Amino acid sequence: MAPSVPRTRAAAALRMKKIALDNQDRTIRRLRAQLATERRGLTATKKELEETQVALEASHKVIARLTEIGLSMSKKIERMKVKKQQVRANHVECHQKFQARIHEAEDSMQAQHLLIEALVDEKDSLLQIIHGLQEANNAPAHSMMIGKKNRKRKRLRTFLWARER
Numbered sequence: 100m101a102p103s104v105p106r107t108r109a110a111a112a113l114r115m116k117k118i119a120l121d122n123q124d125r126t127i128r129r130l131r132a133q134l135a136t137e138r139r140g141l142t143a144t145k146k147e148l149e150e151t152q153v154a155l156e157a158s159h160k161v162i163a164r165l166t167e168i169g170l171s172m173s174k175k176i177e178r179m180k181v182k183k184q185q186v187r188a189n190h191v192e193c194h195q196k197f198q199a200r201i202h203e204a205e206d207s208m209q210a211q212h213l214l215i216e217a218l219v220d221e222k223d224s225l226l227q228i229i230h231g232l233q234e235a236n237n238a239p240a241h242s243m244m245i246g247k248k249n250r251k252r253k254r255l256r257t258f259l260w261a262r263e264r
Contacts, residue, residue, distance in 0.1 A: 212259050219252055 215255070215259065219255065
């Protein structure tokens, strides 16, 4: 039995080594399969990352453009506000000028009215003087002429009175 024991031991050792090698081979294949899976996952993740990066850059460009548009709109709004203030100031200035012209016209009309009244009073006094002179000279009074002048004077006073109101 002695010669067969070492063979058996050697065969057992060889079988154990073969089993160990088979186990290592299966482990290596499994690890290679995991590595291939991880590489595929890594490639997909890398591709997704690149797509995300492109989308992010595009998004940044859009945001930059929108910011630029927003700033442009803000500048336009500010210019419009300034223009609106200028228009308001011009409107107020024009309104004040028109008010001043209206007051000037009213003052002028009032002065003309006073002048007309003074002229009418002077005319009345001149007519009375003429009438007095005609009576002193025993000249016949022009009653028709005086009546006509009185009617004109009444119309003028009525017109001026209505204009004041």
